[in-house]
Amino acid sequence: MSKISRRRLLKAGTALGIAGSISHSIGKTTAQSSPxxxxxxxxxxxxxxxxxxxxxxxxxxxxxxxxxxxxxxxxxxxxxxxxxxxxxxxxxxxxxxxxxxxxxxxxxxxxxxxxxxxxxxxxxxxxxxxxxxxxxxxxxxxxxxxxxxxxxxxxxxxxxxxxxxxxxxxxxxxxxxxxxxxxxxxxxxxxxxxxxxxxxxxxxxxxxxxxxxxxxxxxxNLNLPSGEYEIPLMLQDRSFNEDGSLYYPDSFVANFAGDTAVVNGAVWPYLEVEPRRYRFRCINQANGRTFNLHLKNESGTAVPTLYQFAADHGFLKSVVPLGPEHTLKSLLLSPFERADIIVDFSEYAGETFTVTNTAEFPFEGKNEGSDLPEVFQIRVADPNTKPKDTSADPADLALPPNSDINKNAARTTRHMVLSMTMDKYGLPLHLINHSRFFEETTVKPQLDTTEIWELENTTHHAHPIHLHLVDFSVIGRGPNGTKEPAPNEQIGKDVVRVNPGETVRILVKFGDFTGKFPFHCHILEHEDHEMMRPFEVVTGNENGPSRKSRPQKN
Ligand SMILES: [Cu+2]
Incomplete structure (x- = not known):
């Protein structure tokens, strides 16, 4: 296979007078259908x-x-x-x-x-x-x-x-x-x-x-499924040209999603598992697509519970069961959010599960169905002898205590508005507090202090907001920021989804390092086009030396 990409060939072709097709879509692009x-x-x-x-x-x-x-x-x-x-x-x-x-x-x-x-x-x-x-x-x-x-x-x-x-x-x-x-x-x-x-x-x-x-x-010490029973899952989407090359629009689009699911670098793969417990480390690593994941039993019968024990960092307060029989029906991951889950397949020998997705694109918080409804498949083997499984039962797993951030310690509240306008080229431009990346740094938390940030989304799409350096707690969401967040997003987060019309309140401790770090939307098309701002952690005189960090409890 030639190493020359389609784009480089097209460039050469254009030079010879052969026109390449160029999409100028400024909204959601569906210009290309993969094979x-x-x-x-x-x-x-x-x-x-x-x-x-x-x-x-x-x-x-x-x-x-x-x-x-x-x-x-x-x-x-x-x-x-x-x-x-x-x-x-x-x-x-x-x-x-x-x-x-x-x-x-x-x-x-x-x-x-x-x-x-x-x-x-x-x-x-x-x-x-x-x-x-x-x-x-x-x-x-x-x-x-x-x-x-x-x-x-x-x-x-x-x-x-x-x-x-x-x-x-x-x-x-x-x-x-x-x-x-x-x-x-x-x-x-x-x-x-x-x-x-x-x-x-x-x-x-x-x-x-x-x-x-x-x-x-x-x-x-938790005795989780490990070794070959610990499966990393990097969820992405891509579009392809007929020659196998990746398709991405030639001109900027504010929202782009591929039409083909790619997991760990493979298009729509399947995973064979034994009828026992598995641990999955899940990350949504798509540029801009949100996944809302469900298991579907291909024989139309029951599905195992997804037991989530961690979000982005550390451990949740307690294990959160996800599935049709539980309060939370599915695993919702916006770009670059993570989930660590345990699934027990021991009662499902011989069955096949499709991992389905109901998140619309661009995501509006509705979960009304996706243009990419399937992601990958899990096939449970049916061996003659049941595998030996000594890992902990996820249903009554006691999680280590988290060093919770003290809400009462917050002395500063900052309000951040997520907005959309048009740039001088007519491209959609998403901003945080109406400012661009290189404008003056105005957010300067003091080292060793705790702040509440209110993220108000005035746009029509959800934005997953990420802060470098820290992890944070989510203490409120909904129209006024007072609704209780889901139990699997309350602590140990570094990306938080902010739905349209919502104000999400996060509690952040700036504990260990001074210096300049960015916070940004983790939809990469938004981040690239100005939806990124700096914050600078400062000491009293704003120029103090970077301090050594200290170990945390877990
Ligand atoms: Cu965004």
């Missing part, structure tokens, strides 16, 4: 856990390549040119242990200098004049890898202006090559993914994402 691909004909791939490349200053050290390569995503689809980490899409699992330092460097020097997709220069961050006090070049291909949800110093955060091009040009925010990760925080399932200003949507869609786990003794 029809048979569902559930290939097994779910499980990403490998990455071995460290050695040690540096006592910390395990990883040096991860960022390259372009081809990978087969479905047996009936020609190989797809993607970008990925260590030559795989998604990248390998990088594992940290709580309170043990890890150092990671990303090497993108072998990446092509032209992008896999068209870079729309109307979007901020794609040209030198977009940056304040910067007159260097802004190459088309640039990457910077962010570790999502980590309690980490500014310089290691992998922020939007810290990008680097394959030939070594660095963005104005670039500080250092090696990310220093202290892992001084609770266990979590999270992700490392691209965050380059103005092209994050393109880089992540090209494939730049992988799992990051923090494991802890506290978690291991």
């Amino acid at each position: 029809a691909l048979e569902k559930y004909v290939q097994p779910l791939p499980i990403p490998a856990v990455r071995d460290p490349d050695g040690k540096r200053k006592g910390a395990e050290y990883h040096e991860v390549s960022v390259t372009e390569f081809t990978q087969n995503l479905h047996p009936d689809l020609p190989d797809t040119t993607v970008w990925g980490f260590d030559g795989s899409f998604p990248g390998p699992i990088i594992e940290g242990r709580r309170n043990q330092h890890l150092k990671v460097r990303y090497d993108n020097s072998q990446l092509p200098s032209d992008h896999l997709f068209d870079v729309d220069e109307r979007i901020r961050g794609t040209k030198p004049e977009d940056y304040p006090q910067y007159d260097g070049p802004v190459p088309e291909a640039r990457t910077v890898t962010h570790f999502h949800g980590l309690n980490i110093e500014h310089a290691s955060d992998g922020q939007a202006t810290m990008w680097k091009s394959p030939d070594g040009i660095t963005g104005p925010g670039f500080v250092k090559h090696v990310h220093d990760i202290p892992n001084r925080q609770s266990r979590c399932t999270t992700t490392y993914h691209d965050h380059a200003l103005g092209i994050s949507r393109l880089n992540v869609y090209a494939g730049l994402a992988g799992f990051y786990f923090i494991r802890s003794q506290v978690e291991e």
Whole structure:
């Protein structure tokens, strides 16, 4: 399979006078239909856990390549040119242990200098004049890898202006090559993914994402299903051209979703399980699509309960059962939200479950049905002898106490308005407090203080709002921010869904590091087009040195 992408061929074709079709849709795009691909004909791939490349200053050290390569995503689809980490899409699992330092460097020097997709220069961050006090070049291909949800110093955060091009040009925010990760925080399932200003949507869609786990003794003491019974699930959507290449619109669209489900880099895969308990680490890693997941028994009978014990970080207050017999019927994940769940298949030998999706796109909080109604399939084996399963019963799993954020400690309340307008090109422009990314930093929490942020959504679509550096509690939602949040989103969050017409109230403690960090919508098309703002954690004099972080309880 040629490494030349369709887009590069089209560019050449246009130069020769052959017109390529260009979509100028500004709303939701359905311009492209992927080839029809048979569902559930290939097994779910499980990403490998990455071995460290050695040690540096006592910390395990990883040096991860960022390259372009081809990978087969479905047996009936020609190989797809993607970008990925260590030559795989998604990248390998990088594992940290709580309170043990890890150092990671990303090497993108072998990446092509032209992008896999068209870079729309109307979007901020794609040209030198977009940056304040910067007159260097802004190459088309640039990457910077962010570790999502980590309690980490500014310089290691992998922020939007810290990008680097394959030939070594660095963005104005670039500080250092090696990310220093202290892992001084609770266990979590999270992700490392691209965050380059103005092209994050393109880089992540090209494939730049992988799992990051923090494991802890506290978690291991719970006796959860482990080893081959612990399954990571990275949920994405993609669209394809007939030649197998990824389809993404040539011009900016504010809402784009693929028409094909991709899980762990495979189109509509199936997973074979034994009739026993499994743990699933779920992340919605789609650019902009929300998933509202249900199990459907193909024989029309009952389905097992999904027992959720963690959201983005740490542990929930207690296990939350999800399913048709419970208060919460489904697992709702907006982009980059996570869920750790246990499912017991022991009573379902020989049965097949389809994982279905009822979230509309773009998501409006209605759950009225999806254009992508199926995601993957789970087939339970029917062996002669029942497998031995000594893992804990999720129905009465006692979860470790969380170091809850004290609501009474909040001294500052900030109101943030999520709004939509049009930019000078007529493109939909989503903003936070009517401000763009490079405007003055006005949000300056004091180190070691707790704040309440009120996120008011005045637009017609839901926005998943993410804060770097911290995890937070969700203390209210609904029209006035006073409705109790669902039990599986109350604590341990770093992304929160804000539905249209809602005000979501979050409780945030700025505990460990000073410095500048972004908060943004995690719909990548919105984030790329200005729905991102900075906050700066300051000490009394605003310029105090970055303080060492302290271990947390679990
Ligand atoms: Cu948004």
